[in-house]
Each structure stands twice: as structure tokens, then as C-alpha cells.
Amino acid sequence: MSVEKINNSAGELERIVLKGPKDSSAEIYVFGATVTSWKSRGKERLFVSTKAKLDGSKAVRGGIPLVFPQFGPGALPQHGFARTRRWELVGAAVHGEGVYARFELTDNEETRASKWPYKFVLQYTIDLTATTLSTIIKYENSDDCDFDFTALMHTYFRVPQIDCAVVTGLKDVLYADKVKSADNVKEERDAVKINANEDRVYSNVPGVVSVSYGGERVQIRRFNYKDIVLWNPWAEKAAEMSDFGDDEYKQMICVEVGTVASKIRLSPGQIISCGQLLTIESNNDDNKL
Numbered sequence: 001m002s003v004e005k006i007n008n009s010a011g012e013l014e015r016i017v018l019k020g021p022k023d024s025s026a027e028i029y030v031f032g033a034t035v036t037s038w039k040s041r042g043k044e045r046l047f048v049s050t051k052a053k054l055d056g057s058k059a060v061r062g063g064i065p066l067v068f069p070q071f072g073p074g075a076l077p078q079h080g081f082a083r084t085r086r087w088e089l090v091g092a093a094v095h096g097e098g099v100y101a102r103f104e105l106t107d108n109e110e111t112r113a114s115k116w117p118y119k120f121v122l123q124y125t126i127d128l129t130a131t132t133l134s135t136i137i138k139y140e141n142s143d144d145c146d147f148d149f150t151a152l153m154h155t156y157f158r159v160p161q162i163d164c165a166v167v168t169g170l171k172d173v174l175y176a177d178k179v180k181s182a183d184n185v186k187e188e189r190d191a192v193k194i195n196a197n198e199d200r201v202y203s204n205v206p207g208v209v210s211v212s213y214g215g216e217r218v219q220i221r222r223f224n225y226k227d228i229v230l231w232n233p234w235a236e237k238a239a240e241m242s243d244f245g246d247d248e249y250k251q252m253i254c255v256e257v258g259t260v261a262s263k264i265r266l267s268p269g270q271i272i273s274c275g276q277l278l279t280i281e282s283n284n285d286d287n288k289l
């Protein structure tokens with residue numbers, strides 16, 4: 001197991017590579033603290049577009065971009081500033097079962113001059129073991145007034161074929177359908193499949209959500225995040241995106257954990273930790289499906 005730091009070279013940005021047990025690994029760009037690769041048993045679990053910009057000119061199209069302090073459009077640029085800021089690496093080490101890296105982001109002159117001008121500290125820990133990846137952010141209000149925000153981990157899961165990907169754990173949950181502009185729609189299905197442009201915010205999701213495909217399942221456990229966003233641009237929207245291949249919508253599904261249907265409010269000095277634990281379950285090991 002190891003931690004390796006790769007410095008800037010020929011247009012490629014600084015990143016950290018974590019190597020864990022049993023052919024597991026993760027790669028995190030300092031730009032946006034974006035996880036761009038997660039391998040478990042040697043197999044890539046995240047999708048990054050072949051057209052993604054990896055030079056810091058825009059948020060990475062794929063992996064796990066971090067949305068903060070604003071989900072979607074609004075007073076700030078789309079999805080806020082965290083995914084396009086350079087985060088500070090503050091720690092990384094091998095431990096008993098795996099390896100972790102920790103990044104920090106604080107306010108700066110630019111954010112203090114923005115429409116969200118507060119002082120904050122975010123501490124982001126990415127922890128890798130043989131079959132899990134945990135991504136947890138500690139949000140701290142270091143200002144002397146209350147603030148609120150929305151936040152999300154915009155995970156792009158790689159799937160062999162979108163037709164065989166199934167999301168479970170959303171039955172009976174109410175969602176806002178951003179494509180059809182409909183609110184409070186009830187999910188009737190146990191197994192949600194995607195076969196069109198979908199952009200849905202499921203709010204107050206009660207339990208564990210999973211993405212299954214081809215004999216494997218990724219279980220998504222949330223900590224302190226209330227909502228799940230389900231997104232796939234499908235063919236038409238994909239064609240409009242300059243950093244996404246026309247056919248790549250068939251290889252990915254975004255299942256994003258966050259609190260976006262309501263806001264997280266913190267008073268001065270208050271801290272909240274939120275995140276996800278992703279676990280691979282397959283027919284080939286003890287965690288049988």
C-alpha cells in the first residue's frame with residue numbers, strides 16, 4: 001500500500017495516487033479535490049469522460065466533483081466554487097486496512113468577494129480499502145454569523161451498459177423531475193432504470209441506495225446527507241456538452257449524494273460531517289449479492 005504525489009507536468013495537474021490492498025487504488029486531483037479514479041479488484045468503478053478537461057480550465061467531467069456551496073444554477077457559478085478551486089493536501093497515510101488522503105479548502109479573497117462571502121473550512125477525507133471508498137467532508141463555519149449552503153458529491157459511476165444498470169432504494173421517495181419541471185412525484189419502482197435524459201432530485205431518502213450492473217453492486221451509504229440526485233444527459237444533452245463524448249451516456253450513471261432540496265445551516269463554530277461509503281459487492285467474494 002502506498003501514497004504517491006504526482007506533480008504538475010505537461011498540462012496535467014498535480015494529483016495523489018492511493019494504492020490499497022487487493023488491487024485497489026484511487027486518484028485524486030488537487031484541482032477540486034476531484035476523485036478521478038477508483039479501482040477495486042483492479043476494475044475501474046468511476047466514469048471520466050475521454051473529453052474531460054484535466055488542465056484546471058473547468059470542472060472535471062466525471063469522477064466525484066464536489067458541489068459547494070450551491071447546487072445547480074444560482075447567484076454563484078453552476079454548482080458553486082469548490083469543484084474548481086485548488087484544495088490543499090493536509091495529510092495522507094497508510095493505515096491498518098487501507099490508505100487515506102485528506103484535503104482542506106478555506107475561504108479566500110475571491111470567495112469572500114462572491115455572493116457567498118462567508119468564512120469556512122472544509123476538510124475532505126478520501127479513504128480506500130479493498131472493497132470500499134469513503135468520501136467524507138467536515139463542513140465548518142469559521143465566521144461570526146450563521147450561513148447556509150447546499151452540497152453534493154457528484155459521483156459518476158462507470159457502468160458496462162446503461163441498459164443493464166439498476167438503481168434501488170428509491171421506492172416511495174418523492175422527487176423533483178427537473179426535465180419535466182414536476183415536483184413531488186412519487187417513485188413507484190423498486191428498480192429504477194434509465195432510458196432517457198433524467199435529472200431528478202429525490203429528497204429525504206430514508207435508506208441505502210445501490211447501483212447494480214452485471215453481477216455487481218455498489219452500495220451507497222450516506223452520512224448526514226438527505227438527498228440523492230439521479231442524472232444522465234442521454235443522447236441529445238450529451239451532444240450539447242463539449243467535454244462529454246456523444247455516446248458516453250451509455251457508460252455512466254450519476255447517483256449523487258447531498259443535501260440540495262433543503263439547505264444545511266451552520267452557526268458560528270458549528271461543524272457537520274457528511275459523506276458516503278461506497279462498497280463493492282459481487283458474486284465473487286464473501287459479500288454475495
Ligand SMILES: O=P(O)(O)OC[C@H]1O[C@@H](O)[C@H](O)[C@@H](O)[C@@H]1O
Binds near residue numbers: 072078231256
Ligand atoms: O454540467 P454540470 O455543471 O457539471 O452539471 C451536470 C448536472 O449535474 C446534476 O447534478 C444536475 O442535477 C444537472 O442539472 C446538471 O446538468
